[in-house]
Amino acid sequence: MKRIQLAIVGCGWAGDIHMEGLRPLADRFTVRACVDTSAERRAEFALRHDIPIQAETLAEVLAMSEIDVVVICTPPVLHHPMAIEALNAGKHVICEKPLTSSMELVDDIRAAESRSIGRVMPIFQYRFGNGAEKVRSAIASGAAGKHFATTVEIARTRGAKYYEQAWRGKFATELGGLWVTQAIHIHDLLYSLIGPAVAVASFNDTRVNPIEVEDCGVACLKMSDGSLVSVGATLGSVKQQTRIRMCFENVTFERLVNHETERIADDPWIVLPRSDEAKREIDAAMDVETSRFSYFSRQYELFHQALSSGTPFPVTLDDARASIELVTALYLSARNGSTVNLPISKKQDEYRGWAVR
Structure with missing residues (x-):
């Protein structure tokens, strides 16, 4: 070609x-x-x-x-x-x-x-990080076993200089805050690893910058397999770090990065198998040929x-739609103080977006 x-x-x-x-x-x-x-x-x-x-x-x-x-x-x-x-x-x-x-x-x-x-x-x-691709292979193979719970911490730094561009920090132009900017990639990575959520509960607030969109948020997700995910995110951290800990029946996967020097979905992930037998199965499942390229x-x-x-x-557009549906649920839950069940139907006002009142 x-x-x-x-x-x-x-x-x-x-x-x-x-x-x-x-x-x-x-x-x-x-x-x-x-x-x-x-x-x-x-x-x-x-x-x-x-x-x-x-x-x-x-x-x-x-x-x-x-x-x-x-x-x-x-x-x-x-x-x-x-x-x-x-x-x-x-x-x-x-x-x-x-x-x-x-x-x-x-x-x-x-x-x-x-x-x-x-x-x-x-x-x-993010879903194309070389480390994430190996973790995905272990999960898909069944070697990891049942997923129990995952915790995510997104600690980023965004100050006045970031918002000098007039379109930032506004629903009308940036479309939202950290849920649609800094956190959206991690949410997609989780979806690509463990599937979609079926229920969402969240809080968000604007605590770091004088902007109209959120710069702090927490969320709890119930996934389609019944497992649980918690996410905490802020744009007010002194140090820019992200941490993921994924606990499965046979293994725990962990990754902590400093964003100045590392990328969350790349190698090396910490792999903590529950037994020697689990280690052999997980090592075999992660021993996949990956591209020499990563990310973009x-x-x-x-x-x-x-x-x-x-x-x-x-x-695909299906992937993007799932991401937008999750963002919609995060805003809806925070606004109403309720748990939002997914999927969101075309009959619901929120189908037209999280800015709908």
């Missing part, structure tokens, strides 16, 4: 992270164009990444026959309209998180995809394979 021609839409930090992930895949992808409303920002981005074409609007690159895929790295409020516009133009779409602000709008994107020759891949790079690079590698073979993308 020829090199896939990409256009990066949004020349901020997210665009830079995508370019870093694409760098080792230069034999498979070419970033042909970049798009940003700021002439200065797109010029600096193009120079930094040696991109030949600059454009002010998405429509300009959608008119280019050589562009195969648009990669949406804009503020979240623009994700839905840009994805629809790109699909209507017959382009494939890769879109940053959160995909959009409601299950209804996810379904709207799905409908547009069904009418288009283009397809959509949401970005959830691995997701892009699998995206290329899917386009080449016509198979489903490694992350």
